Amino acid sequence: MTTDTATLPAPDPQAAPLPRPRIRVGAIVWGLVLVAWGALALRLMTDEGTRAGAIDWLLGLSPLGWIAVGLLAVGALVTLLAITALIRRWQVRHGAAR
Amino acid sequence: MATKPPPAAPPTDEQEHDEQEREAPAAPPEHPFFSWLRRLDVPRRPGWIGGVCAGIADRLGIDPLIVRGIAVVIAVLGGPVALLYAAAWFLLPDTAGTIHAQELGRGRANRALAGIVALAALSLLPLAQGFWYLGGVYWGAPDWASTVGRALWTAVVITLAIVLIVWLARRGQASAVAPDVTVTQTPATTDDRPDTVPSQTAPTPIVAATAAPGADAGAPPPPPDGASAEELAAWKESQAAWQEQRSRWAAEQQRDERERARMERERVRAEVRAQAAVLSAAAAAEQAERRRVRRLTRPRASSAAVFAILGVAVLAGAGVALASGSSSAAWALGAATTTILIGAGIVIVGLARRRSGALAFFGLVAACATMIGTLLPADRELVPLSQPITAIPGDADGRWAVLAGGTTVHAVAGDEPHVVDLWQAFGSVDVAIPEDATVRIVVTGGSGDNYLSGMVGGAWTEGLLAPSGRTPRGENRYDATIGEGEPDLTLHVWLGASNLRILLVDRPETMPPVDPPLVNLYVETPDPMPSDPAQPEGENG
Numbered sequence: 001m002t003t004d005t006a007t008l009p010a011p012d013p014q015a016a017p018l019p020r021p022r023i024r025v026g027a028i029v030w031g032l033v034l035v036a037w038g039a040l041a042l043r044l045m046t047d048e049g050t051r052a053g054a055i056d057w058l059l060g061l062s063p064l065g066w067i068a069v070g071l072l073a074v075g076a077l078v079t080l081l082a083i084t085a086l087i088r089r090w091q092v093r094h095g096a097a098r
Numbered sequence: 099m100a101t102k103p104p105p106a107a108p109p110t111d112e113q114e115h116d117e118q119e120r121e122a123p124a125a126p127p128e129h130p131f132f133s134w135l136r137r138l139d140v141p142r143r144p145g146w147i148g149g150v151c152a153g154i155a156d157r158l159g160i161d162p163l164i165v166r167g168i169a170v171v172i173a174v175l176g177g178p179v180a181l182l183y184a185a186a187w188f189l190l191p192d193t194a195g196t197i198h199a200q201e202l203g204r205g206r207a208n209r210a211l212a213g214i215v216a217l218a219a220l221s222l223l224p225l226a227q228g229f230w231y232l233g234g235v236y237w238g239a240p241d242w243a244s245t246v247g248r249a250l251w252t253a254v255v256i257t258l259a260i261v262l263i264v265w266l267a268r269r270g271q272a273s274a275v276a277p278d279v280t281v282t283q284t285p286a287t288t289d290d291r292p293d294t295v296p297s298q299t300a301p302t303p304i305v306a307a308t309a310a311p312g313a314d315a316g317a318p319p320p321p322p323d324g325a326s327a328e329e330l331a332a333w334k335e336s337q338a339a340w341q342e343q344r345s346r347w348a349a350e351q352q353r354d355e356r357e358r359a360r361m362e363r364e365r366v367r368a369e370v371r372a373q374a375a376v377l378s379a380a381a382a383a384e385q386a387e388r389r390r391v392r393r394l395t396r397p398r399a400s401s402a403a404v405f406a407i408l409g410v411a412v413l414a415g416a417g418v419a420l421a422s423g424s425s426s427a428a429w430a431l432g433a434a435t436t437t438i439l440i441g442a443g444i445v446i447v448g449l450a451r452r453r454s455g456a457l458a459f460f461g462l463v464a465a466c467a468t469m470i471g472t473l474l475p476a477d478r479e480l481v482p483l484s485q486p487i488t489a490i491p492g493d494a495d496g497r498w499a500v501l502a503g504g505t506t507v508h509a510v511a512g513d514e515p516h517v518v519d520l521w522q523a524f525g526s527v528d529v530a531i532p533e534d535a536t537v538r539i540v541v542t543g544g545s546g547d548n549y550l551s552g553m554v555g556g557a558w559t560e561g562l563l564a565p566s567g568r569t570p571r572g573e574n575r576y577d578a579t580i581g582e583g584e585p586d587l588t589l590h591v592w593l594g595a596s597n598l599r600i601l602l603v604d605r606p607e608t609m610p611p612v613d614p615p616l617v618n619l620y621v622e623t624p625d626p627m628p629s630d631p632a633q634p635e636g637e638n639g
Binding site: 018019023024025027028031032033034035036039041044045046048051055056059060 | 394430433437444445449458464471477
């Protein structure tokens with residue numbers, strides 16, 4: 001399915017030295033989002049009152065409330081992506097300076 | 099050749115040049131659309147069918163099997179994969195740069211087109227539309243309407259796409275050929291300049307019609323002025339023989355020219371092919387280098403690590419689900435556990451400076467499953483989506499959750515009252531009530547009218563349930579009892595984007611009492627009688 005780096009052919013010795021693989025910030029953020037999402041679901045499902053309350057709250061939202069929830073989701077996504085991009089930039093610069 | 103006349107015929111440069119321009123496959127400028135397709139840099143590669151999955155996998159730097167697997171899964175779930183695949187096969191260039199659409203637009207068809215057409219036709223079959231084929235039943239619309247509509251729409255889209263592509267390809271080609279027109283208008287022979295043709299002194303119509311420019315060498319000398327009739331006849335005879343000889347020569351010459359032009363075309367084609375091969379080899383080498391650098395600077399997690407994480411996550415999720423019972427909450431708990439473990443695996447892999455698209459993808463799937471599981475009511479049995487119509491017995495207590503489809507609840511008259519609680523997100527709910535049964539129906543939510551219908555006393559009767567209040571969430575609430583006495587069945591229904599129908603199934607002679615009465619009662623009388631004695635609720639309409 002995937003190839004390990006160990007099986008790759010040796011790089012051309014004349015080529016410029018390649019930067020070391022960086023820590024995958026995007027993957028870490030995505031993994032943390034998944035963990036948080038699963039944990040939230042677990043918390044909701046283990047207590048029926050909390051779950052029913054959350055669903056009631058969601059279904060009882062006014063149109064303005066739905067828009068606010070949508071904006072919240074979009075805002076969170078944009079912020080996460082931006083922070084990831086910032087860290088990646090810092091990584092790339094840091095790697096180039098070395 | 100012994101009969102070859104003197105080389106007086108002019109060269110047919112024009113013809114040669116023209117044909118060469120028309121048929122030589124020298125890469126003409128193309129429409130920006132095709133350039134854009136090439137710039138996407140997703141060339142089809144040698145693969146199983148058209149190489150589309152292999153091309154996408156190569157572009158993403160993942161294994162083709164992953165892309166093929168995802169495509170098959172989406173196809174099984176009813177996504178239009180066959181159609182999209184056919185489109186990609188048709189539009190994407192291969193490694194040599196050939197775009198089938200462009201070739202077809204230029205009037206050149208090849209064998210791959212048969213495969214593309216077959217795949218597109220396959221996508222029109224209901225079989226390939228999977229889940230969505232049953233959409234009409236699931237979402238409450240008449241099924242034939244959605245099937246016909248979808249087939250028509252697909253046909254329209256395909257037709258429009260073909261027209262657009264042919265137009266684009268032709269346009270690109272027309273602009274490529276246009277400049278040559280000015281070249282061919284310049285005469286390369288004396289055909290268009292009759293003044294340069296040596297005049298024939300004898301005014302014979304045959305000669306005037308067939309004489310080729312510059313081809314009079316070797317012609318019999320014209321008879322002198324004042325020649326006798328015999329001399330003139332002899333001259334005519336020799337002139338005719340010469341004409342015949344010359345036309346033979348011209349035909350031969352033309353054949354030679356054609357042969358030369360054909361060989362020249364073949365030479366150009368071979369050259370172009372060789373150039374393409376060199377270019378494609380260079381592109382392949384460049385791509386291999388890119389891939390090598392990518393693998394070194396952005397290595398992937400090993401398949402062992404990916405499978406280990408997925409395996410542990412699935413095992414743990416299934417274990418939690420099994421331990422939590424059989425309600426829909428168990429599925430949500432299992433999915434949540436799987437999501438958490440895949441998320442943790444992604445974090446570990448990321449910290450180890452490895453990337454894994456497969457883990458990210460399966461994490462997304464698990465997160466979606468978790469969300470759906472959380473929204474489902476936790477206190478009841480979830481009916482799987484394996485069938486479009488779900489029958490729920492009305493002679494036993496039960497709590498059910500149905501995501502989509504048509505659900506029928508069959509009420510039964512009996513000694514013992516029963517309570518059925520139904521949660522229906524999409525689709526429709528039918529409650530079938532026989533003549534001798536009494537049913538109390540408590541409905542909350544819903545997106546449309548809830549109504550009762552059936553044949554009563556030979557007339558079609560239909561009326562809406564009257565809302566009896568609102569829930570704290572602001573949903574409509576209906577609480578109606580159909581029939582007399584204590585209810586045999588009390589049915590609680592929560593409706594999402596769905597509505598409820600009550601069907602009188604026994605063709606009763608008289609309308610059962612409905613409390614509160616129906617609104618907008620509609621009775622279709624087949625006979626001229628204005629009022630039906632079997633309709634005690636008629637005045638409520």
